[in-house]
Amino acid sequence: MSISDGFDYVTYGSVCDPVELERFLGHTMTVNDRLVADGRRGTPVCVWGRHGIGKTDIVESVARARGAAFVSIAPAQFEEMGDLLGMPVVVDGGAATAMAPPEWVPREDVPGVLLIDDVNRADDRILRGLMQLLQRYRLASWSLPPRWQIVLTANPDGGDYSVTPMDDAMLTRMLHVTLRFDVKRWAAWAETQGMDPRGIAFVLTYPETVTGVRTTPRSLVQFFERIAALPDLRADLDLVTMLGDACLDSSTVSAFVAFVNNDLDILVTPEEILGARDFAPVAERLAELGGRGGRRVDLLATVCTRVVNHLRQRTTRLDATAVANLRGLLTLEALPADMRLAMAQDLMLLDRSLGATRVLADKAVGRLLLDLAAVPS
Template sequence: MRPSHITAILKREFAAVRHGQHTPVMLWGPPGVGKSQILSQVAESFGVPLIDLRLSQLEPTDLRGIPFRVDGWVEWAIPAMLPNQKRHGPEGILFLDELTSAPPTVSAAAYQLILDRHLGEYTVPEGWAIVAAGNRHGDRGITYTLPAPLANRFTHYEIEPHVGDWVTWASHQGIDQRLIGFLLYRPEFLFEIEPNQTPLAFPTPRSWEYAHRALQKFADAPELLLEALQACVGPKAGLEFKTFIDNMARMPDVEAILRGEEVAIPEELDLQYGVAATLVRRAVDAMETHEAHRIYGHILDYATRLPEREMGVMLVTEMFRTIGRPLLAHPGFTKWARQVSDLMLYER
């Protein structure tokens, strides 16, 4: 399931807590696909805290607490990291990450927390949702089989990387447009992991964010850039991306396109993707400014001129994903839509 759909499901799941209809959620997926980031976005959208516990790094006493003697009796000190209504608020999300990587003794403690919403003398506040996540068998990580009674207490969703969702996120996060253009051009490199191989670096949505940082850190040291990119996403993806970047030096003048000038469309497909990614970024930058209408119009005119209509569809689709319905109200959109009425406009 694509990340945007997972996000929508988790928002509904959190809202259901207020009506007593919450069911704990288990997210499955390979490393680096953004499971933690999705939870952060959901918590932020509701304005509630997120408590992220990495179970693989905990001991059973970290959840159960430490015993101490009181008047001849043994009581348990409740861990401060668990949700507390006074400290953290009446609502929030408890995220039990790396559940399948936790030792059985820790997962047993988590089992009671999930099953009964309490552990020993501790009780999860009523307004808190419980979400867990873990890697699948075959994801080249340390995994334990989830016990059937525990698995039956969750609803299960499997996250798969999706280029469209990643581009939408990247366009709003200021990710380098060259990187966005490359993954639009070569979407198979967004995520590539071979279960039978063990490279230290490989492409994932998370490692591409590291590659974005490398572009900034080594902008003035081109002789080091290739090695830096390969250190983030692996030898093959790093080399392909560096070659793409080198070709971007021949990209046409995007500013001239935004001024409405008739700029020659490059023949090379990778350059066309590079132009498209840059135009989408400029459209995002223009949102809620007095220049937005003009810039949208010139980009739509450019999309209309593209000889390969599918390329124009891709460009306008990515604009729609990042800008939303204001794009549909632009007169240039109607003109473009008539030209491609027999093609799919965008994917829901």
């Protein structure tokens, strides 16, 4: 159990980032599949975490990646037990009644995932009604098909969340894990979604603005989708402010306006770094960036992170120009030693078909990295 700062937020299980959560869910689902094949029941998983950080999307993504069918329900919308159990219908010519399951109940005998979203937003009666489903994968009126699994999401107990506490009898029917927001993982995901690069750069530069109140990864996506059609943010700053105020905390909006006015023009994009026929002007801009405001290491870190994320999404092999420019970036004196070493490690982990490791094959680069690694921290 972990308690967050500010409020007495109560969560359960290890705290993990999105990649770790995907691995955990994948492994757990594989084990559950094996248990079912042996005639035993799997165990549901409950993913805890603050609102808007991507719990639901990750669960659905894992299910889709496994080729599983996916059904999501929100028990907070259930008004009565009939929404969970179904409704009685007359059978045998009026001699008896039977329960007709709700329309959402999975019926196909295929691998599937039932997501019970925001489970602790439900009324206490509904929570108690779910207990048999979590333990036996069935209720009095219907059963899940054999190859279906159950995953739940929940907001933390305590603090400012309006949730129904779950007692030990319910908690012990599940495995638990807690998702936290990780800015680098989010930025990598945002690159794959074609998110506005100005928005990605802002979050990387000012991760502290993701407060978790009104400003969440979800509300930031809403904002960035709406500014994407504005080519010149500074020219439309009044509209940008209105769009920000519509979905973000005022402190985040103020930081974004300052970012547009002060930082946006001086950031160097991955495309500029990799494609420059003459790297010297790019190196000068990066050096200026490193010296601006006493040394804007945060902006340099943003540039490096975006370069690595760009390379992860690249499908074509790096040409000689891109390799030479990456070598120039790694040897740039404006970059702190730890940043160069971290970037070198990232390049080593990239797909070999990309050719990124050729950057490190240069003797001068290799010697520099060895010297930097030997310097005591």
